[in-house]
Amino acid sequence: MSTFVERYIDGSIDVSGDLHELLCARADWVNYRFTWDQAKFLIMKFLPSVLVHSKAADRAFVCEHYDRGNDFFEAFLGHSMVYTSAKFGAPDESLEAAQERKIRDVGEKLQLEAGDRLLDIGCGWGTLVADLAEQFGVDATGVTLSRKQTEFATERIQARRLEQRARVLTLDYRDIPGPAYDKISCLEMAEHVGVKNFQKFLRQVSGLLDDDGLFFLQIVGLRRPPELGVVRNDRGGYWDASDFTWAMFMSRYIFPGADASLPLSFVSTQLEKAGFEIRSVENINVHYGMTIHRWYQNWMKNRDRVVRAYGERWYRLWHLFLAWSVFTGVQGRGDCLQIVSHKSRREFDRSRFVGRRPASVRATG
Numbered sequence: 001m002s003t004f005v006e007r008y009i010d011g012s013i014d015v016s017g018d019l020h021e022l023l024c025a026r027a028d029w030v031n032y033r034f035t036w037d038q039a040k041f042l043i044m045k046f047l048p049s050v051l052v053h054s055k056a057a058d059r060a061f062v063c064e065h066y067d068r069g070n071d072f073f074e075a076f077l078g079h080s081m082v083y084t085s086a087k088f089g090a091p092d093e094s095l096e097a098a099q100e101r102k103i104r105d106v107g108e109k110l111q112l113e114a115g116d117r118l119l120d121i122g123c124g125w126g127t128l129v130a131d132l133a134e135q136f137g138v139d140a141t142g143v144t145l146s147r148k149q150t151e152f153a154t155e156r157i158q159a160r161r162l163e164q165r166a167r168v169l170t171l172d173y174r175d176i177p178g179p180a181y182d183k184i185s186c187l188e189m190a191e192h193v194g195v196k197n198f199q200k201f202l203r204q205v206s207g208l209l210d211d212d213g214l215f216f217l218q219i220v221g222l223r224r225p226p227e228l229g230v231v232r233n234d235r236g237g238y239w240d241a242s243d244f245t246w247a248m249f250m251s252r253y254i255f256p257g258a259d260a261s262l263p264l265s266f267v268s269t270q271l272e273k274a275g276f277e278i279r280s281v282e283n284i285n286v287h288y289g290m291t292i293h294r295w296y297q298n299w300m301k302n303r304d305r306v307v308r309a310y311g312e313r314w315y316r317l318w319h320l321f322l323a324w325s326v327f328t329g330v331q332g333r334g335d336c337l338q339i340v341s342h343k344s345r346r347e348f349d350r351s352r353f354v355g356r357r358p359a360s361v362r363a364t365g
Contacts, residue, residue, distance in 0.1 A: 002245055009253075009316050020296060020323040070125070070152050072310060075302040076295040076322065081125035081152070084187040084218060085288040085336050095294040098287070103131045106185055109280070109340050110216050111352065112136040116182040119143070119208060122189025126153025126168040133166035138183070142168040143176060173204060180210040187218040188336075191261045202274035206343065215276065217339045220288065221261045246324060254321050264337055277344035279353060283337055289330035296322040 007013040015022055070081070077083060078095055086098035087105055106128065112118065114137030120129050123142025126149070133140040144150060153168035173193070184205055193201040209215055264281065271278055299306070299315075299322055306315045327333050342348055 002248070005245070005249055005320065008320055009313060011312060011316065019319060020293075020326055023323055023327070069309070070148060072306070072314075073125075075306050076299040076318070078294075078298055080127055082127050083124050085220075085284055086291045086294075087284060087287050088290055091290070095291070095298075098291070099127070100131070102287075103128050104135065106187070106216055106218075107132050107136050109338070110183045110185065110214050112138050112183060114138065117141075117180075119176070119181040119184045121173050121176070121184065121186040121205070122192070123149075123153070123168055125149050126156060126166075128185070128187070129153065129168060130157050130160055130162055130166050133162050134160065138165070140166045141181075142166075143171040143173065144168060145170065145172060173201065176204075176208060178208065180213065181208055182210050182213050183216070184209050184213065185216040185218075187216075188220055190217060190219050191221070192255065195262065198270055199274060202270055202276070206274055206276065209343065211343055211345060212348065213342065214279075215341050217267075217271075217341070218337065219267060219339070220334060220336045221263055221267065222334045223263060249324075250321075253317055261334070264335060267337065267339065271339070271341055272344075275344055276341040277348075278339060278341045280340045281337060283335050285334065285336045286330070288336035289326050292322060292325045293330075296326060 004013065008015070073083065074081060080096050080099045082099045082103075085102065086095060087102040088098045089101055093101075110118070112132060116136070116138040118129075118132060118138045118140040120132075120140065120142040123129050123144050126142050129140045129142035130153070132138055142153065144153075147170050150168050150170045157163055157166045157168070186205070190198070190201060205215055264283075268278060268281075296319075299318060303315060306318075
């Protein structure tokens with residue numbers, strides 16, 4: 001499989017049909033072997049990145065990925081510029097509508113109220129920050145390590161005349177100042193803090209969250225097999241050699257340093273260890289698979305535009321990434337979890353979760 005990956009990226013192999021469909025049938029034509037190139041990458045690149053995760057290293061990882069160009073990402077994300085799973089109301093719902101639905105759902109799960117101070121960690125291009133500020137009347141702050149994302153988000157916030165209650169800052173999560181926020185969200189960013197720093201990250205969130213506040217975490221992770229050592233082939237079961245090849249591909253080309261894509265059991269244990277009480281968990285992996293499939297379709301529609309701006313190799317790299325990523329949700333190879341939690345305090349008013357689902361309000365002023 002690794003040979004196919006490398007040769008497809010460099011153009012030595014071409015695919016005349018649908019790449020996703022070809023990968024669906026990979027069990028019929030792929031032979032998995034651990035290669036010397038994979039071993040070298042594992043020892044020289046992957047393991048050191050897992051062990052380090054310093055501020056400088058994380059900033060370098062983010063800049064390498066996200067500062068390529070906003071038009072590059074718009075070619076598959078669409079106008080919304082939301083790089084996290086949507087939530088679909090129907091199979092044929094548009095990606096834009098599904099992203100709007102997801103953002104509204106985040107606000108409702110956080111029980112946002114006008115005047116709340118909201119922090120969004122890893123805010124991307126700021127769409128959630130702006131939308132929740134407008135819909136719920138909150139004071140929203142987003143942080144990202146990408147300067148291009150900050151510039152893009154700031155322009156959109158100003159265009160919507162929301163700068164009095166929405167802002168995006170270029171800031172490491174370890175440097176976010178107080179005082180405490182009423183609500184904190186983090187969507188598909190925690191995977192990037194690393195296993196080494198995961199507990200520190202959650203304790204940082206706890207320190208930034210008001211004692212009566214809520215924390216919304218959306219995280220993508222591999223599903224844990226029922227027992228250690230379970231190996232499957234691609235016709236059923238659990239993990240197989242393709243998962244290792246996929247992990248090496250992702251770490252090498254797409255998300256270097258993103259090694260915290262872990263099961264619910266790990267995440268829940270870490271949350272409780274950091275002093276959180278989990279209130280709800282929803283697995284939206286089917287929506288995750290549908291979201292990526294829409295991104296995949298968008299990417300192919302914009303092929304000529306991407307190749308002109310970034311070259312054939314970059315197009316092929318993301319074509320393969322998106323075609324393969326669909327399996328995570330569609331085949332149940334992983335989970336996309338939405339977890340709502342709060343500090344585990346006796347004084348916390350747990351009755352607020354009984355029969356309450358506030359509707360968003362369009363703020364004025």
